[in-house]
Amino acid sequence: MPASKWLIVFALPLAMGWVGCVSTTPQVVKIGLVAPFEGEYRQLGYDIVPAVRLALRDYTANYADDLGLVVELVAYDDRCEADLAQEQARKLLVDDSVVGVIGHFCDQATAAALPLYVEYGLPVVTLHPQDTSSGLVTVWGRTVNESPLHIPAEWIGWNRGSFVSLGALPSDSGLSTDDVEHFNAGFAVGSLGAEPGLLSYAAYEMAWLAIQQAVQDSIGLSIETPIDDAFIEDGRRLEAPAYRYQWDGESLELIEVIP
Numbered sequence: 001m002p003a004s005k006w007l008i009v010f011a012l013p014l015a016m017g018w019v020g021c022v023s024t025t026p027q028v029v030k031i032g033l034v035a036p037f038e039g040e041y042r043q044l045g046y047d048i049v050p051a052v053r054l055a056l057r058d059y060t061a062n063y064a065d066d067l068g069l070v071v072e073l074v075a076y077d078d079r080c081e082a083d084l085a086q087e088q089a090r091k092l093l094v095d096d097s098v099v100g101v102i103g104h105f106c107d108q109a110t111a112a113a114l115p116l117y118v119e120y121g122l123p124v125v126t127l128h129p130q131d132t133s134s135g136l137v138t139v140w141g142r143t144v145n146e147s148p149l150h151i152p153a154e155w156i157g158w159n160r161g162s163f164v165s166l167g168a169l170p171s172d173s174g175l176s177t178d179d180v181e182h183f184n185a186g187f188a189v190g191s192l193g194a195e196p197g198l199l200s201y202a203a204y205e206m207a208w209l210a211i212q213q214a215v216q217d218s219i220g221l222s223i224e225t226p227i228d229d230a231f232i233e234d235g236r237r238l239e240a241p242a243y244r245y246q247w248d249g250e251s252l253e254l255i256e257v258i259p
Contacts, residue, residue, distance in 0.1 A: 027070065029071055029099045029214055029218050030097045030110070031098070031101070031102060032074050032076070032095075032098050032102065033049065033101070033207075034078050034088050034092070034104050035049065035077070035104065036078060037075070038108075041079065042082075045077065047196065047197030047200045047203070048200065049203075050187045050188075050189070050200070051203040052206075052251070053190045056072070056073055056182070056210050056211070068219075068232070071211055074095070076092070078109045078113075082109060082111070082112035084226055085110075086112050089116045090112040093117070099122075099123070099214045099218060100123045100213055100217075101125070101219055110129075114126070115130075117136065121136060122136065123137075124137050125138045125209050127140055127199075132234065132236060133235075138237070139237060139240075141202070141240055142236075142242055155160060160249050161246070161247065162247075162255055163247065164243065164258065166255065167197075168241070168243045169198060170184060170201045172243065183196070183201060183204065204226075205230070207232055208225045208226055212225050241258070242258040244256045244258060
């Protein structure tokens with residue numbers, strides 16, 4: 001999202017030409033990311049982590065110096081396995097600098113780890129909800145009447161046809177041309193040139209939601225972000241989209257956005 005569209009909402013301590021002395025040492029907080037980076041589902045992680053890093057770079061470029069708040073990323077691999085998901089969740093829970101989590105990206109991993117985050121009071125942004133009643137869990141995706149596929153289309157080349165995804169390619173996400181170019185170029189920096197996958201832009205949005213909450217919780221300020229038009233109610237994103245794609249073995253085509 002171009003920096004010109006963003007606005008920091010806070011007051012500078014200026015009065016009568018006097019500038020108060022402020023600390024030059026920034027506060028540092030961390031956001032955890034748990035996704036599969038090894039094993040059978042590693043392509044998911046490859047599609048997600050460059051997008052999350054892009055969101056953090058965008059935050060740093062537009063806000064970090066003025067706010068005096070650095071947001072860093074700590075990432076762990078859960079391989080979409082329930083036991084490993086719990087193990088990695090516990091690592092985040094013992095790190096006092098971690099103020100929020102993005103993940104997990106497989107149902108079995110989410111189901112295993114989410115109760116730990118809720119028990120310890122650590123906010124989570126996830127695609128796959130199990131429970132939002134605690135007020136700590138924000139669901140960025142949605143449920144649909146059929147089981148969505150959360151894997152890259154290239155993996156199902158043997159099963160050509162249509163399928164449902166909770167994320168879309170950037171060009172299918174309703175973004176302006178400038179925003180698509182910004183995202184694709186920034187993603188390529190972190191992916192060594194690989195193109196975004198179906199969950200890449202969704203991960204970027206999820207990261208911004210986590211950053212926005214981290215800033216609010218850490219220093220009590222509000223920032224404008226690319227996800228400000230997505231409303232949250234009772235821990236769920238309203239009108240969260242789902243997308244039906246057609247895969248012919250070589251290319252993806254968006255068939256419809258499912259209401």
